[in-house]
Amino acid sequence: MERKTKTGGQLIVEALEAQGAERVFCVPGESYLAVLDGLYDSQIPVTVCRQEGGAAMMAEAYGKLTGRPGICMVTRGPGATNAAAGVHVAQQDATPMILFVGQIETGMRERDAFQEVNYRQMFGGMAKWVAEIDHAARVPEFISRAYHVATSGRPGPVVLALPEDMLVEEVHAQVAPMMQPVESYPSAQQMADLDMMLKAARNPMVIIGGSRWTETARDQLTRFAERYDLPVAVAFRRQMLFDHLHPNYAGDVGIGINPKLKARVEQADLLLVVGDILSEMASQSYTLLEIPVPQQKLVHVHPGPEELGRVYAPTLAINASPLAFASMLEDLRPSVAPAWSAHRDEAHQDYLAWSGARPEVPGDLQMAQVVDWLENNLPDDAIIANGAGNYATWVHRFHRFRRYGSQLAPTSGSMGYGLPAAIAGKLKHKERMVLCFAGDGCLQMTMQELGTAAQENANIIVIVVDNGIYGTIRMHQEREYPGRVSATTLQNPAFARIAEAYGFYSATIRSAEEFGPAFEQAAAGNRPALLHLLLDPEAITPVKSLTAIREESQKA
Structure with a gap:
């Protein structure tokens, strides 16, 4: 035939x-x-x-x-x-x-x-x-x-x-069979070498990041950390890779790092880096580890052989995917009680204090209270998507990620990412709550995709943090050129009215007290929603106002 x-x-x-x-x-x-x-x-x-x-x-x-x-x-x-x-x-x-x-x-x-x-x-x-x-x-x-x-x-x-x-x-053409990703596994000798290095360590730390993880791999690495009492940090915008309330969690190595965590990484005698390349954001502009030879013994595990030794010369290089490496960790067992248990406890307590702080910012709307409400009411499996901007600090520092697959954030720092990512997240996981955090500048990069959400019945909740400026750029501008504002002010539309025109539930929020009831209405409706939060431009970061940044720069 x-x-x-x-x-x-x-x-x-x-x-x-x-x-x-x-x-x-x-x-x-x-x-x-x-x-x-x-x-x-x-x-x-x-x-x-x-x-x-x-x-x-x-x-x-x-x-x-x-x-x-x-x-x-x-x-x-x-x-x-x-x-x-x-x-x-x-x-x-x-x-x-x-x-x-x-x-x-x-x-x-x-x-x-x-x-x-x-x-x-x-x-x-x-x-x-x-x-x-x-x-x-x-x-x-x-x-x-x-x-x-x-x-x-x-x-x-x-x-x-x-x-x-x-x-x-x-x-005429023959159909190719379904592809299965090729996994690269560590050798038995490499796992034995890692075991010996752990036994000789006095102050080790794990940093995980990158891609090619699964929930199973995350669970396997967690059990490994538990057996060895290891403090575990996550790389920039890879926070979903470890439960933030787990006693081994030490925090995220990214923008605005906890100074105590930064010191712990610098003072570690053994770093186990799995899946990440410790690029600019995670490495604090390439200052966290010495290049090319770090002071710490470095075990670098990565699925791309071209990444091993590209910037940092590892003590032990392991060409393996996180999925394959984590499966091999199941066979490692400490022969004696780890000597660094106190370091692990201190690291987690430092994280809880850092993420538990609730700084007051200028203006009527206190983002700390908004964060508190979300922390007390969001389900653990809620997916949070965001793009780039100072507003994202409220998510990255203060939200405690619990579940795998709960974060969509660009390590590339791309504005406009949050809304499209949230739509994709909702289309993949219709049963889960999906939030998009976006600044006013960030949202307007891809705001037309509100129409895509409406057409697809992707019932996401968009939280727009609007301070009327390109906040991150203004912050740098005030630090480098204090008082000389140029090209960073925005005349914004009524975001809630635009969302309403697309068929969204929408509300404009001027105080934290208004946020909870509006969010509950948004979550209860059978349609996408947008909450427009009006934030004082002085509230440029959770810890400093624009005026404080300007004054510090002028004194310097």
């Missing part, structure tokens, strides 16, 4: 189905109409977004939550350039993602055709692999390879360009 031919567009969809793709995020374009036609007959849900940057961020967040590539489709030229924002997040956050980009016909190359872009040049330094599929028969091969590349070693984004003529070409 003769096999039926299929178009390149149909083969793209067939290959995604074979790889178990759960959802496609897209902004439609005429350059890949054949793929959209293929999706018409597919069971893969399609989320129609408002702008390609939001679509790519949703796909990236979906990849974070699932460990398999998030799928984004955009049109050529402007569509691809807009989507680059999400590709950059995936690259810096080590998230598996595949971006499909429409492309001009192959016969028009090098003529500056309509919206023509060389995607290998454009994305070459950002994506793990960039390719164009010139022949429809090779679609299954390219997509199988894309899945392998996106998930192997240090995960990241792959970009596949789809020429229009290839997408309508009809061919």
Whole structure:
């Protein structure tokens, strides 16, 4: 019996189905109409977004939550350039993602055709692999390879360009089987070496971060920390990797680090770093550890061999994924009671004091009271998404993450991430409460995706912390150029009214006392919601006002 031919567009969809793709995020374009036609007959849900940057961020967040590539489709030229924002997040956050980009016909190359872009040049330094599929028969091969590349070693984004003529070409092609990520495991000798180093240590510490974790791996590492009485810190915006109320938790190594935790890392005689690369934010601008040879003995565990020794020369380098490494930890047992139990207790108490502080800030709305209400009322499995800005400090320092998969935050520091990420989180976990924290500047980067949330019935709760300025930039500006305000003031809309126009429940909050009742109404409604919090611009950080920052700079 003769096999039926299929178009390149149909083969793209067939290959995604074979790889178990759960959802496609897209902004439609005429350059890949054949793929959209293929999706018409597919069971893969399609989320129609408002702008390609939001679509790519949703796909990236979906990849974070699932460990398999998030799928984004955009049109050529402007569509691809807009989507680059999400590709950059995936690259810096080590998230598996595949971006499909429409492309001009192959016969028009090098003529500056309509919206023509060389995607290998454009994305070459950002994506793990960039390719164009010139022949429809090779679609299954390219997509199988894309899945392998996106998930192997240090995960990241792959970009596949789809020429229009290839997408309508009809061919026979064999479907590739579902890819399973390849795990790299430590050797028995490496685990024995780690055991010996732990036995010789007097003040060890663990720092965990990166990607390729699972709930099982987190539980296995937690049990290891319990057996050895090890203090465990998490890297920047990877706080969901350890229960914050666990007695072994020491805090997060990121922006605004607890000074006592910073001192503990510096004074440790053994650092076990699992999954993270200790880049700029976690390393306190590359000052926390000496480069290239740290003073501490360093055991660096990472799935990407290229990351081992790239910045820090480890005492013991282990090329292994967190999932594989954590499974091997189950066999390690201390032969005697650890000598550093008191350090572990002190580290956790220092964290509780640091995160339990409730500083008063200028203005009528006290964010400390808002945080208290959320801490007392949010379910442990609530997912919190945020972008970038000073407002995020209220989440990162004061919220106590308890469950795996409860955080969506960009280590790349990308503004606009919170709203798209929250939508992706709700589409993946409809049964869970999903919050988006966003500053006024941050929200307006991707605010049009409120329409996506409404259309998808993604009943998220958006909390907008509005101080009328680009807060982080103003803070730096006042420190470096006190009193010389330039390009950091915002004239904002009535966010609640905009959300209401999209069909959201909305409320404007001027005091902390108004927050609890408004949040309860938002959570009780069967629709998305937005709470607009009006914060005094002087409340630039939880510990310092703008005036204090300016005065300190002037004195200096």
